[in-house]
Amino acid sequence: MNILVLDVDTLRADHLSAYGYRYPTTPAMDRLAAEGALFENALCAGLPTAPAHTSFYTGRHPIAHGIVSHGGARDLPDMMPFLPELLAAQGFTTAAVDNLYDNKKGFARGYEYYINPGLKRKAGLLITAEELNARAISWLRQHADEPFFLFLHYWDPHTPYLPPERYRDLFYEGVPDDPDNDSLDVMQRQPLGDLWTETWFPKLHPDLTDADYVRAAYDQCIRYTDDAIGEILNTLEELGIAGETLVALMGDHGESMTEHDIYFEHHGLYEPTLRVPLILRWPDTIPAGRRIPALVQHTDLLPTFLEATGTKIPEGVDGHSLWPLIRGEVTSVRPFAIAEECTWQAAWCIRTERHKLILYRQPGLHNTPMRELYDLAADPGETRNLALEEWELADHLEREFERWLREKMHRHSLIEDPLIEQGITLGKRWLAERDRFKG
Numbered sequence: 001m002n003i004l005v006l007d008v009d010t011l012r013a014d015h016l017s018a019y020g021y022r023y024p025t026t027p028a029m030d031r032l033a034a035e036g037a038l039f040e041n042a043l044c045a046g047l048p049t050a051p052a053h054t055s056f057y058t059g060r061h062p063i064a065h066g067i068v069s070h071g072g073a074r075d076l077p078d079m080m081p082f083l084p085e086l087l088a089a090q091g092f093t094t095a096a097v098d099n100l101y102d103n104k105k106g107f108a109r110g111y112e113y114y115i116n117p118g119l120k121r122k123a124g125l126l127i128t129a130e131e132l133n134a135r136a137i138s139w140l141r142q143h144a145d146e147p148f149f150l151f152l153h154y155w156d157p158h159t160p161y162l163p164p165e166r167y168r169d170l171f172y173e174g175v176p177d178d179p180d181n182d183s184l185d186v187m188q189r190q191p192l193g194d195l196w197t198e199t200w201f202p203k204l205h206p207d208l209t210d211a212d213y214v215r216a217a218y219d220q221c222i223r224y225t226d227d228a229i230g231e232i233l234n235t236l237e238e239l240g241i242a243g244e245t246l247v248a249l250m251g252d253h254g255e256s257m258t259e260h261d262i263y264f265e266h267h268g269l270y271e272p273t274l275r276v277p278l279i280l281r282w283p284d285t286i287p288a289g290r291r292i293p294a295l296v297q298h299t300d301l302l303p304t305f306l307e308a309t310g311t312k313i314p315e316g317v318d319g320h321s322l323w324p325l326i327r328g329e330v331t332s333v334r335p336f337a338i339a340e341e342c343t344w345q346a347a348w349c350i351r352t353e354r355h356k357l358i359l360y361r362q363p364g365l366h367n368t369p370m371r372e373l374y375d376l377a378a379d380p381g382e383t384r385n386l387a388l389e390e391w392e393l394a395d396h397l398e399r400e401f402e403r404w405l406r407e408k409m410h411r412h413s414l415i416e417d418p419l420i421e422q423g424i425t426l427g428k429r430w431l432a433e434r435d436r437f438k439g
C-alpha cells in the first residue's frame with residue numbers, strides 16, 4: 001500500500017463545495033469525498049502552521065510536543081517518534097515536497113527524499129501548486145512501484161491570495177472599488193491592516209473597497225489548488241496505483257475572512273480557523289460517500305496510518321485511530337476536543353459537539369473578554385457570547401479543561417501552562433515590525 005497526504009495550508013472546511021459551500025471551489029476534493037470518508041468536524045489541536053503540523057507528525061497534542069506557537073524558539077523534540085521515521089522503518093519510501101524545513105529543520109526528519117522547492121525562491125515567497133506538482137508528479141512516476149509515504153504541502157490559499165490570471169474572474173459578482181462599500185474600513189484601523197492594504201491589496205485590485213473581492217481571491221486560490229490536486233489524483237489512476245493508495249486530504253488550519261473582525265488571517269479559535277477539511281479515500285477499505293460528524297483532530301492521523309500499515313503505535317500518542325469511526329463501530333472518539341494558539345494571542349478552547357469555551361491566557365490583537373462561550377448549534381457564527389448568561393455551563397467546561405490541563409502537565413512534568421510560560425510570539429514581532437514600518 002501507499003499513503004499520499006495532500007496537505008493544503010490555510011484551507012477552511014466550509015469553503016469546500018464538499019462541505020456545502022455556495023461556490024464550486026473544489027471539484028477534485030468533492031470527488032475524493034464521494035469516493036471516501038469526509039470528516040465534518042476535524043479540528044486543529046494547535047494552530048497555526050508549526051503546531052498543527054507537529055501534531056500531525058507526532059500524533060500528540062501541543063501540550064505534549066511543546067510546539068505551541070509558530071515562530072517560537074522551541075525546536076521539535078528529537079526523541080519523539082515522528083511519522084515518516086516510523087513508516088520508513090516499516091519499509092516505506094518516504095518523500096515530501098514541502099518547505100516547512102525552512103521553519104524548523106526537524107520537519108525533514110524521516111524523509112528519504114525531502115524536496116524543497118522553496119530553496120530556489122527568495123525568502124518569504126510561497127511555493128505555487130504548479131512548482132509543487134512538477135516535482136511531485138515526476139517523483140511519483142519514478143517510485144510508483146515502491147510502497148511509499150508521500151507528503152505534499154500546498155500553500156496557495158495562504159495570503160496574499162494571488163492565483164494565476166486565468167482564475168481571477170471566478171466566484172465574484174460585486175463592484176471591487178465601489179466608494180460606498182465600507183467592508184474593509186475596520187481592517188484599516190487594525191494593527192497591520194494599513195500595512196496590508198498598502199502593500200498587498202493594490203496587487204489584487206487598485207482602489208479596492210470590497211472585502212468580498214478578497215474572499216473571492218481566496219476561493220480562486222482554493223480552486224487553483226484543487227485543480228492541481230486533480231492532476232495528482234489523475235496521475236495515481238494513470239500509474240495504476242489509485243486502488244492501493246490511501247489518500248488523505250487535510251487543511252493545517254483555516255482562515256478568517258472577516259469574521260470576528262479578523263481579516264484574512266488565521267488566528268482566533270473560532271470555527272473559520274479551527275475547523276479544517278479532512279477526507280480519506282482508500283478504495284475497497286473505506287466505504288464511499290461516508291460523512292462522519294465526530295470530533296477528530298490532526299493527532300488522529302498518525303495512529304490511523306500506523307494501524308493501516310500494521311505498525312505498532314508508540315506510547316504517549318494522544319490521537320485515536322479513525323478506523324472504528326470509518327467502519328461505523330463507534331460514533332465518537334473523544335468527549336471534547338482541546339485546541340490552543342499562542343502566536344497572535346494566547347488562548348485555549350474546549351469544544352464539545354455543541355459548545356465551545358475559549359479561555360484567554362493573554363489577550364492578543366482584539367479586545368475580547370477573557371472567557372467566551374458559544375452554542376454552535378443555535379449560533380454557528382459564534383456571534384453571541386453566553387459566558388455570563390450561561391455561567392454554570394461555562395464553569396463546567398472550564399473545570400473539564402483545567403482537569404485535562406493538570407493531568408497533561410503532570411504527565412509531561414510541566415511546572416507552568418506553556419501558553420503562559422512561552423507567551424505570544426509572532427504577534428509581538430509583527431507588531432514591532434509594524435511600528436518600524438510606520439516609523
Ligand SMILES: [Zn+2]
Pocket residue numbers: 009010048049050252253
Ligand atoms: Zn499553515
